[in-house]
Amino acid sequence: MTGAAGYDATHAAWRRDPEAWWAAAARGITWDTLPTRSFDAGMGVYGRWFPDGRLNTCFNAVDRHVAAGRGAQAAIIWDSPMTGRIETITYADLLDRVGRLAGALAARGVGQGDRVIVYMPMVPEAAIAMLACARLGAVHSVVFGGFAAAELATRIADAKPKAIVTASCGLEPGRIVKYKPLIDAAIGLSPHKPGAVLILQRPECPCDLTPGRDADLLAAMADATPHPCVSVAATDPLYILYTSGTTGAPKGILRDNGGHAVALHQSMSMVYGVGPGDVYWAASDVGWVVGHSYIVYAPLLAGCTTVLFEGKPVGTPDAGTFWRVCEQHGVKVLFTAPTAIRAIKKEDPEGVLLKRHDLSKLEALYLAGERCDPDTVTWSERLLGKPVVDHWWQTETGWTITGNFRGLGLFPTRPGSGGKPAPGYDVVVLDEANRDVPAGQIGSLAVRLPLPPSALPTLFNADDRFREAYLTAFPGYYSTADAGMIDEDGYVWVMSRTDDIINVAGHRLSTGAMEEVLASHPDVAECAVVGVRDTLKGQVPLGLVVLKHGVAKAEADIARDLVAMVRDRIGPVAAFKEARVVARLPKTRSGKILRATLRKIADGDDFVVPPTIDDPAIIEEVGAVLKGAMR
Ligand code: COA
Ligand code: AMP
Numbered sequence: 001m002t003g004a005a006g007y008d009a010t011h012a013a014w015r016r017d018p019e020a021w022w023a024a025a026a027r028g029i030t031w032d033t034l035p036t037r038s039f040d041a042g043m044g045v046y047g048r049w050f051p052d053g054r055l056n057t058c059f060n061a062v063d064r065h066v067a068a069g070r071g072a073q074a075a076i077i078w079d080s081p082m083t084g085r086i087e088t089i090t091y092a093d094l095l096d097r098v099g100r101l102a103g104a105l106a107a108r109g110v111g112q113g114d115r116v117i118v119y120m121p122m123v124p125e126a127a128i129a130m131l132a133c134a135r136l137g138a139v140h141s142v143v144f145g146g147f148a149a150a151e152l153a154t155r156i157a158d159a160k161p162k163a164i165v166t167a168s169c170g171l172e173p174g175r176i177v178k179y180k181p182l183i184d185a186a187i188g189l190s191p192h193k194p195g196a197v198l199i200l201q202r203p204e205c206p207c208d209l210t211p212g213r214d215a216d217l218l219a220a221m222a223d224a225t226p227h228p229c230v231s232v233a234a235t236d237p238l239y240i241l242y243t244s245g246t247t248g249a250p251k252g253i254l255r256d257n258g259g260h261a262v263a264l265h266q267s268m269s270m271v272y273g274v275g276p277g278d279v280y281w282a283a284s285d286v287g288w289v290v291g292h293s294y295i296v297y298a299p300l301l302a303g304c305t306t307v308l309f310e311g312k313p314v315g316t317p318d319a320g321t322f323w324r325v326c327e328q329h330g331v332k333v334l335f336t337a338p339t340a341i342r343a344i345k346k347e348d349p350e351g352v353l354l355k356r357h358d359l360s361k362l363e364a365l366y367l368a369g370e371r372c373d374p375d376t377v378t379w380s381e382r383l384l385g386k387p388v389v390d391h392w393w394q395t396e397t398g399w400t401i402t403g404n405f406r407g408l409g410l411f412p413t414r415p416g417s418g419g420k421p422a423p424g425y426d427v428v429v430l431d432e433a434n435r436d437v438p439a440g441q442i443g444s445l446a447v448r449l450p451l452p453p454s455a456l457p458t459l460f461n462a463d464d465r466f467r468e469a470y471l472t473a474f475p476g477y478y479s480t481a482d483a484g485m486i487d488e489d490g491y492v493w494v495m496s497r498t499d500d501i502i503n504v505a506g507h508r509l510s511t512g513a514m515e516e517v518l519a520s521h522p523d524v525a526e527c528a529v530v531g532v533r534d535t536l537k538g539q540v541p542l543g544l545v546v547l548k549h550g551v552a553k554a555e556a557d558i559a560r561d562l563v564a565m566v567r568d569r570i571g572p573v574a575a576f577k578e579a580r581v582v583a584r585l586p587k588t589r590s591g592k593i594l595r596a597t598l599r600k601i602a603d604g605d606d607f608v609v610p611p612t613i614d615d616p617a618i619i620e621e622v623g624a625v626l627k628g629a630m631r
Helices: 003-016 018-026 057-070 091-107 124-136 149-159 179-189 217-223 258-270 289-301 321-329 338-347 374-384 463-471 511-519 555-569 595-603 617-626
Strands: 074-080 085-090 115-119 139-142 163-167 169-172 175-178 196-200 214-216 237-243 251-256 279-282 305-309 333-336 364-367 388-390 427-430 443-448 477-486 492-497 501-504 507-510 524-534 538-547 579-581
Touching: 003 018, 018 258, 057 091, 057 124, 057 258, 057 289, 074 091, 074 124, 074 321, 085 091, 091 124, 091 163, 091 217, 115 124, 115 149, 115 179, 124 139, 124 163, 124 237, 124 289, 124 305, 139 149, 149 179, 149 237, 149 555, 163 179, 169 179, 175 179, 179 196, 196 217, 214 217, 237 289, 251 258, 258 289, 279 289, 279 321, 289 305, 305 321, 321 333, 333 338, 338 364, 338 374, 364 374, 374 388, 427 477, 463 477, 492 501, 501 524, 501 538, 507 511, 511 524, 511 538, 511 555, 524 595, 538 555, 538 617, 555 579, 579 617, 595 617
Parallel strands: 074 305, 115 139, 115 163, 139 237, 163 196, 196 214, 279 305, 279 333, 333 364, 364 388, 538 579
Antiparallel strands: 074 085, 169 175, 237 251, 427 443, 443 477, 477 492, 501 507, 524 538
């Protein structure tokens, strides 16, 4: 069976008996103790997958491929236009390097359940550090390199790591990002102080080591005794990935070992249609969930070759780089964010650079991370002549909620829709009273509990926050905080977030966190940050501030301060470049700022003035200030 029939049959088989379906998927994993049950509804907040199974994720991602005689196969191809280097790491090499780093961490007191922060650019050692933690049963927490010291400090304070693995620098076009001062500042700010910091010295900008705390990563690995895999419970944590929440405090999304390994291994064949030996490339960053799942874990669990790319879609050196990488390494499936394709499309609209490359091995392009405009799908489909699949997911789930499934046979795509629910997900659209919304009408997208394997079982050390944030709005369901609809043929259309999260170039950011920064300026009385439509990045943040009475400082200077403060406290990745002063902010009579209305004004969209507005005259005032904000 192929196409819609293949998908329908598989989704129906999962629905008939989810536990048997997942038990079959679990056979793709090598267990130390095979689980006797797929799911225990009484365990944890809403149940736990594979409650009595034991395994090691690193063993499944590395050792077992070497044991099966595939040690000479490439596991990781590091392609770095930033440094001009390309390095191939075989599974046998990877096993040696991961075992040594695990040994080096163990020698510094890291053991099962201990946390390790990984703050790394896109170098192989980032993946090696993650796998080394998994090998020890330690819990890694990767922090994206574009976050500032204060954000890193929040994560150190919450995760309380025994060690940090980092590099001397990251490389951005035209600028070297020195990590050591950021690490020192973050450790200084955090009440918790990790005992050890292992630093990869990059030749582009080596750093001084702090005696008694820091060690050279490669020297520590060379000195270490390789550490064997530690058997852990399927329900033990593999990693914490902090993501923006609705308040400034980031949420520690927790991932377990067993469910994660089963779902990710299964997804490689079912969703992407790739298997052992195939070259798979997720052009993302290890700091994001896509990087965790599809640069590191899933391709390695499936025995693929994964491409780890240190560069940008444009400017390193040009908009043909993605296609050069696909040709040079024989990439079969490419996964990236719509922003990356929009950036390429802008510089190479007719595909002149694309056509210079032999893309005969490339079979499909998958997109996720933000809503994809139909034009980007049709443009890439036309030029590539291959299927382009938009699929919807979240840091919380770790793999796709909806999509189109090469392993089941693709059904026709509908540009603008994220496809149909993956087997494992019962996706519904609900209204505020928890009632099903008819097909074609917009409501809140929710998933009937339990969530499938790999989705978060809870938040790190915060069961109550997990219940409150995700399970309370719609009892019996996981609230995705996305609004959208399901059409009559079952395609899911994800339209917008229902909270204060915005997606800037596929990066998930909280406007609430930015508002906290703006509000701390001594001249600001109140503020709002909204995501304004941007033709390249999807959305960019725009700050609106009301100044305190009697402020003498020039508005332009205050705006400059605010931009610098967000860059300094959250990081350059927030792409906060604009703040405007307004006399008042539109509010409801109860004092709630009308952010959705502000966004529509800035975007030039039609809107209805909410009947609850305090003073309708403000709309015109703010409109005059916002004119031209949209790109
Ligand atoms: N370390 C330090 N700084 C970083 C960084 C990192 N890892 N990643 C980004 N930054 C900085 C950039 O240098 C930039 O700084 P600047 O303000 O000094 O120019 C800022 O953060 C914003 O970065 P970005 O949003 O990446 O914008 P850009 O203009 O540099 O590049 C694109 C535009 C489209 C090329 C880029 O956004 C992109 O590749 N997007 C795809 C995103 C993606 O893969 N997302 C993953 C989800 S699947
Ligand atoms: P992140 O956790 O960074 O992966 O961001 C998750 C959010 O990005 C989702 O809640 C959506 O708002 C948005 N998102 C991700 N993929 C898609 C998609 N394919 N279509 C629409 N929105 C998406």
